[in-house]
Amino acid sequence: MNPSRPRIPEATVARLAVYLRVLTGLADGGRASVSSGELAGAAGVNPAGLRKDLSHLGPCGVRGVGYDVLGLRDRIARVLGVERSRACVLVGLGNLGSALADYAGFGSRGFEFVGLFDSAPERIGQVIGGHAVQPVTELDQVVVGTRATIGVIATPAEVAQAVCDRLTAAGVRSILNFAPVALVAPAGVDVRQVDLSVELQVLAFLDTQRDTPDDARRDARVPALGGMS
Amino acid sequence: MNPSRPRIPEATVARLAVYLRVLTGLADGGRASVSSGELAGAAGVNPAGLRKDLSHLGPCGVRGVGYDVLGLRDRIARVLGVERSRACVLVGLGNLGSALADYAGFGSRGFEFVGLFDSAPERIGQVIGGHAVQPVTELDQVVVGTRATIGVIATPAEVAQAVCDRLTAAGVRSILNFAPVALVAPAGVDVRQVDLSVELQVLAFLDTQRDTPDDARRDARVPALGGMS
DNA sequence: CCATGTGAACCGGTTCACAGCG
DNA sequence: CGCTGTGAACCGGTTCACATGG
Numbered sequence: 001m002n003p004s005r006p007r008i009p010e011a012t013v014a015r016l017a018v019y020l021r022v023l024t025g026l027a028d029g030g031r032a033s034v035s036s037g038e039l040a041g042a043a044g045v046n047p048a049g050l051r052k053d054l055s056h057l058g059p060c061g062v063r064g065v066g067y068d069v070l071g072l073r074d075r076i077a078r079v080l081g082v083e084r085s086r087a088c089v090l091v092g093l094g095n096l097g098s099a100l101a102d103y104a105g106f107g108s109r110g111f112e113f114v115g116l117f118d119s120a121p122e123r124i125g126q127v128i129g130g131h132a133v134q135p136v137t138e139l140d141q142v143v144v145g146t147r148a149t150i151g152v153i154a155t156p157a158e159v160a161q162a163v164c165d166r167l168t169a170a171g172v173r174s175i176l177n178f179a180p181v182a183l184v185a186p187a188g189v190d191v192r193q194v195d196l197s198v199e200l201q202v203l204a205f206l207d208t209q210r211d212t213p214d215d216a217r218r219d220a221r222v223p224a225l226g227g228m229s
Numbered sequence: 230m231n232p233s234r235p236r237i238p239e240a241t242v243a244r245l246a247v248y249l250r251v252l253t254g255l256a257d258g259g260r261a262s263v264s265s266g267e268l269a270g271a272a273g274v275n276p277a278g279l280r281k282d283l284s285h286l287g288p289c290g291v292r293g294v295g296y297d298v299l300g301l302r303d304r305i306a307r308v309l310g311v312e313r314s315r316a317c318v319l320v321g322l323g324n325l326g327s328a329l330a331d332y333a334g335f336g337s338r339g340f341e342f343v344g345l346f347d348s349a350p351e352r353i354g355q356v357i358g359g360h361a362v363q364p365v366t367e368l369d370q371v372v373v374g375t376r377a378t379i380g381v382i383a384t385p386a387e388v389a390q391a392v393c394d395r396l397t398a399a400g401v402r403s404i405l406n407f408a409p410v411a412l413v414a415p416a417g418v419d420v421r422q423v424d425l426s427v428e429l430q431v432l433a434f435l436d437t438q439r440d441t442p443d444d445a446r447r448d449a450r451v452p453a454l455g456g457m458s
Numbered sequence: 459c460c461a462t463g464t465g466a467a468c469c470g471g472t473t474c475a476c477a478g479c480g
Numbered sequence: 481c482g483c484t485g486t487g488a489a490c491c492g493g494t495t496c497a498c499a500t501g502g
Contacts, residue, residue, distance in 0.1 A: 010431060017427045021409060044412075086436065094331075096325065098324040099323065111429065173436060173439065174433070175432075176428060176429055176432050190432070192431070192432055193273065194425070195246075196328075196329065198247060199421065200317075200405055204310065204379060204403070207379060207403040
């Protein structure tokens with residue numbers, strides 16, 4: 001509603017990123033407008049929730065009609081800050097790190113990897129996603145030199161804290177950590193934890209619970225609502 | 230509190246998986262007992278919240294002392310169903326799929342990949358995490374033959390829905406989807422969505438918000454509480 | 459008459475403060 | 481006396497129903 005900067009809920013921000021992706025696809029397909037129902041369906045959310053999310057950007061639809069695809073796409077892109085290119089560094093280029101570095105669409109979403117780092121000699125010099133892997137010894141100077149503010153850690157758990165320390169010391173303020181350890185970072189540094197094995201474990205738990213609803217009982221299905229990341 | 234099956238909150242289940250990992254490390258290190266404060270610190274959560282989580286398993290600590298490491302570890306393992314081996318199939322062995330197939334600790338956490346599938350000829354026969362990649366044409370018969378109930382999709386977005394359809398048709402009831410599309414699945418099938426690019430986008434948004442608190446204003450730091458997956 | 463925008467009820471989860479117990 | 485276990489306040493987010501307006 002508030003047009004300036006009224007603090008958008010984090011859960012909404014996550015979904016805006018999804019809407020943006022869907023709208024981009026729609027725009028590329030030549031669609032001119034969408035209803036909240038259709039957009040919500042494609043994004044896997046509730047239509048009313050989608051409208052509430054969009055209400056944080058101020059009115060941006062036409063009542064009785066729907067949303068202008070291009071207009072809404074650009075509006076969300078602006079709010080998410082896609083036009084502003086952000087320098088990121090990525091440490092650890094095993095399979096997961098390579099998947100991230102390789103991910104197309106980061107570039108078009110406001111991210112620029114300015115450095116890929118690994119400690120394994122055989123990975124140095126490999127080109128992934130258009131960038132050559134550098135020895136991790138150069139991490140600090142690259143972060144300082146490029147003024148990178150975002151760091152992604154995809155290393156083994158044992159070295160993640162050390163990497164975190166170096167990143168923060170060099171000036172990184174936001175860290176996305178895929179290593180299965182809780183990192184401690186100085187105040188003012190935002191650390192977000194993603195643990196892929198936990199996702200699978202939760203799925204397995206719910207799976208088990210369904211097969212064994214209780215020592216008896218064959219009713220009560222789980223709602224099975226497809227969640228958001 | 231309730232000793233039988235009182236429905237454990239999903240958020241708690243996710244954290245139990247984290248506690249289990251920490252406790253396993255502690256046990257391997259020879260530790261006999263932990264306090265909620267120490268365990269919470271290592272898991273990156275609030276001590277009171279940890280105790281509340283554990284309360285769902287019934288009393289399992291000693292007041293004034295703490296928790297028995299081995300006892301608590303085994304209790305959580307039992308609740309999460311780690312002893313029960315679950316058959317999983319994984320489709321799509323690009324970098325991300327390979328990272329998942331390679332992830333050690335899945336085997337010791339109740340998961341068994343009974344099939345890795347890809348459509349690219351050059352990947353067929355590759356051994357990843359101890360299993361050979363099979364052509365995706367054999368997906369259906371393997372799922373039926375192994376009675377696999379969990380499917381993981383790590384394919385490009387374009388084919389994810391088709392893979393989902395085949396998995397559910399073959400009997401899979403739980404799906405973890407890493408492709409950036411909202412899947413539609415029959416009722417009774419639990420689909421969970423993980424979108425790595427969204428995580429990064431949220432981080433970037435918060436990062437931007439801090440650098441530009443508003444067109445003016447240099448106060449008001451973001452709490453920066455390290456989240457859970 | 460349609461689909462948007464939104465105030466208000468609702469719900470799950472988190473935090474807090476303290477009671478309970480070794 | 482310390483740390484666990486938990487009822488109760490608290491909070492963010494979701495759902496619902498309806499008012500709003502092209």
